[in-house]
Amino acid sequence: MLPSEPPVSRVSLRRPRILLVDDDPSVIRGLWRVLRQHRPEFQINTASGAAQAIEALSELGYDLVLTDWRMPGGGGRAVLEALVALYPETARVVHTSHLDSDETFQCCPAHVVIAKPATESEILTAIDYALRRVASEPVRAAS
DSSP states (O other): OOOSSOOOOOOOOOOOEEEEEOSOHHHHHHHHHHHHHHOTTSEEEEESSHHHHHHHHHHSOOSEEEEOSSOSSSHHHHHHHHHHHHOTTSEEEEEESOTTTOGGGGGOOOSEEEESSOOHHHHHHHHHHHHHHHHHSOOOOOO
16 A cells, blocks of 8 residues: 655755855955845855865865955965865855956956955855856766
């Protein structure tokens, strides 16, 4: 005899994990506020620089990292290099006030680069786009 109801799956989907990296506490607070208001399902952690971000990456997997570009101690480039080398499946967003003066963005391994100050809409669109883009990329075999 078949059960009258389908079995209930015990698999639970975890909330998307986001790491915000910036040496300016007011920027972190602003990004946190926007995400709390518009994406309350996200689990949000913060780091105040590249070294702290890289340490956080090794402790917990993230779906997306939003990082400033210029910070003391390696900056966004160090964060992105660690992500590409160790966690290529993580979406990468750069949020910077140095777009006009830095030509390195032509080879920047970010999925999205947005200028500071960004509007709430720009931040949310960048995050959503980066998450969708990573989700649609083919899974790469480990070398």
